[in-house]
Amino acid sequence: MPTVRFRGETVECDRGDTLRDVLLAAGLTPHNGGADTLNCHGFGSCGTCAVRVDGAVSDPTRRERLRLRVPPHDPESGLRLACQTTVEGDVTVEKFPGFWGQHVGADEDDGSSDD
Numbered sequence: 001m002p003t004v005r006f007r008g009e010t011v012e013c014d015r016g017d018t019l020r021d022v023l024l025a026a027g028l029t030p031h032n033g034g035a036d037t038l039n040c041h042g043f044g045s046c047g048t049c050a051v052r053v054d055g056a057v058s059d060p061t062r063r064e065r066l067r068l069r070v071p072p073h074d075p076e077s078g079l080r081l082a083c084q085t086t087v088e089g090d091v092t093v094e095k096f097p098g099f100w101g102q103h104v105g106a107d108e109d110d111g112s113s114d115d
Contacts, residue, residue: 005092006095013087017087019051030101031101035049044063051095052080055092056088056090057085060080072100073100077104
């Protein structure tokens, strides 16, 4: 059974589960600040669940690739949309600051930054 490590927590899930759903079911969130409420609820259109993922996951979907090309995201950032990413094995997830989690390289924060 794969494990997802995020913000000091480890969660078990089934292979093929969507990363966003795994995190939410565990009481964790792939969103920062107001994006917890203001998001597309998993349709891959808002980009607020962008995270860095290290481990065995699905290839990016077409929808995901298109959304990550639109500012404030940068397709070269290496981010993935949690709502479009399925867990295929053990993974470690990192969320960056900013409403969309777009401030790659910045220290992880508590999600209070809204820019």
